[in-house]
Amino acid sequence: MYKNIIISSGFHIFLIVIATLSLPFLAKKPIDLPPIISVELIQITDQTNIPFAPKAKKIIEEVKKKQEKLVSEQAPPKKVKKEKPDAIPLPDEKKEVVKKIEEKKQNPEKLDNEIKQVSEFEKDEMFDPNKIAALIDKSKEDLAETTKKLDKTTQSQDLNMNLTGLTLNEEDALKAQIFGCWSIPLGLPYNENLLVRIKLKLKPDGSVIKTEILDHARMNKPGQGFYKVLAESALRAIQLCQPLRVPTTGYERWKDLQLNFDAREMLEG
Amino acid sequence: MINKKFLLLCILIFYPLKSMALIEVDITRGNLNPLPIAVSSISSSEADKVKLKKELKIDDIGLEISRVVENNLKTSGLFNPLDKEAFLQKPDIAHLKPRFEDWALIKAQALITGKINLKDGKLRVEFRLWDVLAGKEILALAFTTVPKNWRRIGHIITDKVYERLTGEKGYFDTRIIYVAEEGPKIQRIKKLAIMDQDGFNTKYLTLGNELVLTPRFNPTNQMVTYLSYFKNLPRVYLLDIETGIQEVVGDFPGMTFAPRFSPDGKKIIMSFAMDGKSDIYTMDLENRIVERITNHPSIDTSPSYSPDGKYIAFNSDRSGYQQIYVMKSDGSNVKRISFGNGLYGTPVWSPRGDLIAFTKLHKGKFYIGVMRTDGKGERLLTENYYQEAPSWSPNGRVLIFYRETKTDSKGEGFSAKLWSIDLTGYNERLVNTETDASDPSWSSLLSN
Numbered sequence: 001m002y003k004n005i006i007i008s009s010g011f012h013i014f015l016i017v018i019a020t021l022s023l024p025f026l027a028k029k030p031i032d033l034p035p036i037i038s039v040e041l042i043q044i045t046d047q048t049n050i051p052f053a054p055k056a057k058k059i060i061e062e063v064k065k066k067q068e069k070l071v072s073e074q075a076p077p078k079k080v081k082k083e084k085p086d087a088i089p090l091p092d093e094k095k096e097v098v099k100k101i102e103e104k105k106q107n108p109e110k111l112d113n114e115i116k117q118v119s120e121f122e123k124d125e126m127f128d129p130n131k132i133a134a135l136i137d138k139s140k141e142d143l144a145e146t147t148k149k150l151d152k153t154t155q156s157q158d159l160n161m162n163l164t165g166l167t168l169n170e171e172d173a174l175k176a177q178i179f180g181c182w183s184i185p186l187g188l189p190y191n192e193n194l195l196v197r198i199k200l201k202l203k204p205d206g207s208v209i210k211t212e213i214l215d216h217a218r219m220n221k222p223g224q225g226f227y228k229v230l231a232e233s234a235l236r237a238i239q240l241c242q243p244l245r246v247p248t249t250g251y252e253r254w255k256d257l258q259l260n261f262d263a264r265e266m267l268e269g
Numbered sequence: 270m271i272n273k274k275f276l277l278l279c280i281l282i283f284y285p286l287k288s289m290a291l292i293e294v295d296i297t298r299g300n301l302n303p304l305p306i307a308v309s310s311i312s313s314s315e316a317d318k319v320k321l322k323k324e325l326k327i328d329d330i331g332l333e334i335s336r337v338v339e340n341n342l343k344t345s346g347l348f349n350p351l352d353k354e355a356f357l358q359k360p361d362i363a364h365l366k367p368r369f370e371d372w373a374l375i376k377a378q379a380l381i382t383g384k385i386n387l388k389d390g391k392l393r394v395e396f397r398l399w400d401v402l403a404g405k406e407i408l409a410l411a412f413t414t415v416p417k418n419w420r421r422i423g424h425i426i427t428d429k430v431y432e433r434l435t436g437e438k439g440y441f442d443t444r445i446i447y448v449a450e451e452g453p454k455i456q457r458i459k460k461l462a463i464m465d466q467d468g469f470n471t472k473y474l475t476l477g478n479e480l481v482l483t484p485r486f487n488p489t490n491q492m493v494t495y496l497s498y499f500k501n502l503p504r505v506y507l508l509d510i511e512t513g514i515q516e517v518v519g520d521f522p523g524m525t526f527a528p529r530f531s532p533d534g535k536k537i538i539m540s541f542a543m544d545g546k547s548d549i550y551t552m553d554l555e556n557r558i559v560e561r562i563t564n565h566p567s568i569d570t571s572p573s574y575s576p577d578g579k580y581i582a583f584n585s586d587r588s589g590y591q592q593i594y595v596m597k598s599d600g601s602n603v604k605r606i607s608f609g610n611g612l613y614g615t616p617v618w619s620p621r622g623d624l625i626a627f628t629k630l631h632k633g634k635f636y637i638g639v640m641r642t643d644g645k646g647e648r649l650l651t652e653n654y655y656q657e658a659p660s661w662s663p664n665g666r667v668l669i670f671y672r673e674t675k676t677d678s679k680g681e682g683f684s685a686k687l688w689s690i691d692l693t694g695y696n697e698r699l700v701n702t703e704t705d706a707s708d709p710s711w712s713s714l715l716s717n
Contacts, residue, residue: 165292174294182299183378186347186693187437187666189623199291229436232400232407236378237299239402258293265297 165253170246177245182237184263185229196231196261198238204251206243211235214258234261301693303349304434305376307401308339310353311383311394312361320387324416331360331385334394337423338381338430340467341441344689345431345667346696351377364397369404377401381430392416396426398433408433420469425716440662441466444510444712445669446484446493449473450685450705461495463510466662466711468701474508483527483658486712488620489534493710494518496528505539507554519557527571532578538562540570540583549583549600562600573625574598575618575642582606582616582625582642593627595642606644611636615657618642621665624692628657628670637670637690650694663713667691669700671707 166174188194197214213231218224238244238259246254311331313321321330342348356363357371364382372380383396395411410429412422421442428439449462449471461474461481475481475497482503484495491510496503503525505518518528524542531538531551538551549562549572563569567587574581582595593607593616607613611631618625622642629636629649635656638649656672673685685707687700700709 165290166294171294175296175298178296179298180300182296183302183304184299185435186301187431187435187664189621226436229434232403234296236400236402237296240378254292256291258291260293260295262295262297263299266299266301 166247173245177241178237178259181241182261183233184266185233186267188226188230188263188267194226194230194263196227196234198231198234198259198261200238200244200257200259202244202246202255202257204255206246208238208242208244211238230261230263234259237261303347304378305349305351306342306379306381306430307351307356307372307375307377308335308342308353309356309358309363309380309382310335310360311385311396312359312364313385313387317385317387321385321392321416325419327419330392330416330419331383334385334419334423334426335381335383337420337467338427341424341427342430344467344696344698346691346693347431347435351375367399367401369399369401372399372401379430379434381426383426387416390415392419392422394422394426398430420465421715424465424467428714428716437666438664438714440664440667440711440714442715443663444491444715445687445700445709446474446486446510446712447671447687447702447706447709448481448484449702450707451477454683461493461508462702462704462706464702466700471703474510474513483708485529485710487530487534488532488713491712491715492530492534494528494530494537496525505537518552518554519559529573531574532576538572538574538581540572542568542570549581562598563596563603564600569594571615573617576620576622580618580642582618584614584616593625593640593644595625606642607640607647608644609647615659617659617661619661619665620663624665626659626661626668628659637668639668639692648694650690650692651688651697656688658708660710662711669709669711671709673707 199212201210218227311334313331339350355375364384380399386393393413398408400407424442427441431439443466446463449460451458458477459481460477464471480498482496484493493508505528508515526540528537528539536551540547540549547568549569552559569585572581572583591612593613594605596603611629615628616625624639626639636649637651637659640647659668659670669689676684685705687706687709690697
């Protein structure tokens with residue numbers, strides 16, 4: 001009887017120890033909060049029916065008229081395009097065309113005043129009150145799309161965080177930084193097994209506390225000169241790059257990082 | 270049943286371990302920029318400086334050695350020697366203990382320092398190579414020689430630094446033999462000449478009375494084979510550069526072309542032309558027995574052994590156009606390896622064994638290129654109106670060849686010069702020679 005209890009308790013203790021060591025949520029680790037994004041909530045009705053003030057109405061009508069004019073007088077730039085010859089002119093003809101264009105540029109008084117005053121940007125800035133509702137509808141659609149995208153991103157980010165530790169963007173930023181720092185020794189053969197794995201211990205600001213070459217034994221083995229050269233170049237790259245471009249949050253995720261330096265692709269190319 | 274439960278339990282316990290796996294990031298690209306390196310002047314005492322100035326007529330021998338190293342590293346294209354004006358630490362102090370922060374400040378990733386001592390008329394040069402970013406010494410060596418060999422010390426230091434930082438052997442303590450040319454094209458005087466790989470210490474080995482062609486180094490020692498005309502008949506000669514002793518290998522019937530040593534230096538491979546066809550033969554240098562390797566009614570020439578001596582690359586017009594072929598060293602198993610447009614010739618097997626260099630003629634232009642030994646991966650490194658005869662550096666990274674150019678704007682007159690290019694195809698350089706030059710051949714390393 002006692003024997004069974006002892007065995008049972010022994011197994012229970014074993015399970016608790018294993019679970020405590022392996023299950024991450026049981027370990028007391030500092031809570032790693034995701035970055036706080038402030039969102040301003042604004043409710044907008046489908047249509048705004050505020051009547052225009054008499055003065056404003058006049059101004060808007062004037063603007064509308066002007067805009068109509070502008071639209072009808074947008075032809076001149078097209079004319080210039082038409083003037084361009086379809087075929088490449090002979091040298092003499094070409095000179096004439098150049099002269100004509102230059103004349104137009106050099107004599108601004110000849111240009112229509114109204115065209116001169118209104119640029120493409122100014123035209124864009126003028127708004128049509130009739131389109132406000134449409135604009136609001138569009139902004140709502142955009143908002144919905146953005147929210148959907150954000151939702152998706154958040155989910156995938158969470159997934160990446162759990163599975164690989166770094167999101168694709170974070171990984172790309174880190175890679176791009178190290179690509180710039182790593183001078184590949186070009187004398188290395190491309191057909192040998194030359195993969196250098198380096199384990200890093202990082203500070204929250206991305207500076208390196210410790211580097212460890214995982215296949216360190218190869219460094220001093222005879223006939224492994226190429227490996228040693230590659231490993232040293234990788235260490236130089238890390239030193240040169242630090243502080244590394246690491247995420248601003250989630251230190252617990254990436255405080256230990258492994259970089260696998262593989263130059264075969266570059267050397268073969 | 271119990272086993273299944275146990276398995277399930279194990280999975281439940283150990284599965285969360287996966288979530289704690291170390292983050293891994295694969296770095297598969299880097300930059301190909303030359304490594305910034307600081308070559309500090311080799312320091313020496315004032316007394317030694319005065320003595321050496323008397324003997325060599327050079328003000329500061331340490332500075333000159335460092336310049337040799339700098340120049341070598343720069344021409345390799347893999348290093349960027351930094352301007353000495355930017356150095357913050359004096360050479361003698363830097364040699365004892367560099368202030369790595371100062372060197373890192375000027376963006377140096379490696380640093381070379383050194384010290385000279387003159388004792389009993391011998392020059393002792395020690396140097397150290399430092400990894401600036403790691404803050405440690407990674408190489409330290411000392412050499413002793415007679416003072417007049419100071420340039421060679423610079424070359425040997427470069428070789429050691431190059432090997433330590435790139436992983437492959439250097440090619441700086443080497444010599445180049447070539448045909449020095451003078452005079453108008455129809456009455457050209459051609460002499461055999463030899464120089465250091467950087468163009469210094471040129472010596473002429475023949476007087477120019479007879480026409481000389483295609484000198485080639487023995488890969489194992491400082492022997493040279495070349496072709497010379499005696500009474501309008503081509504003869505193959507052997508020349509020992511160290512002793513200057515020259516001997517005729519043999520008089521052969523018909524025309525003889527392109528003699529070249531086998532990798533062990535015991536045989537010469539060449540082609541003989543007779544009755545409108547040309548075949549490849551070898552000659553054993555010990556017993557002078559000649560063996561026929563190819564027997565085909567076409568022109569087979571320019572043979573070159575693979576470094577292991579098992580294969581021979583050569584060019585032949587047996588397909589109708591001149592192309593490159595590879596066969597076993599006994600002449601069996603002939604395979605065509607070049608299939609691109611144009612004519613291919615002068616194949617030369619790389620000392621590393623992975624590539625074959627060649628000259629290609631296509632649409633009136635000459636190209637120097639490389640391909641793998643099966644003919645795949647053809648890469649054209651350089652293009653010009655007339656260039657040929659590539660020869661490999663002993664580490665198989667750089668090719669030297671000659672190029673003929675018109676000397677004036679009217680397209681009249683001509684000049685032949687040596688050029689080098691590395692395997693990237695970007696680092697092309699003119700090699701300085703005292704006269705016009707052609708047919709270069711690169712020696713093996715003088716010091717191993």
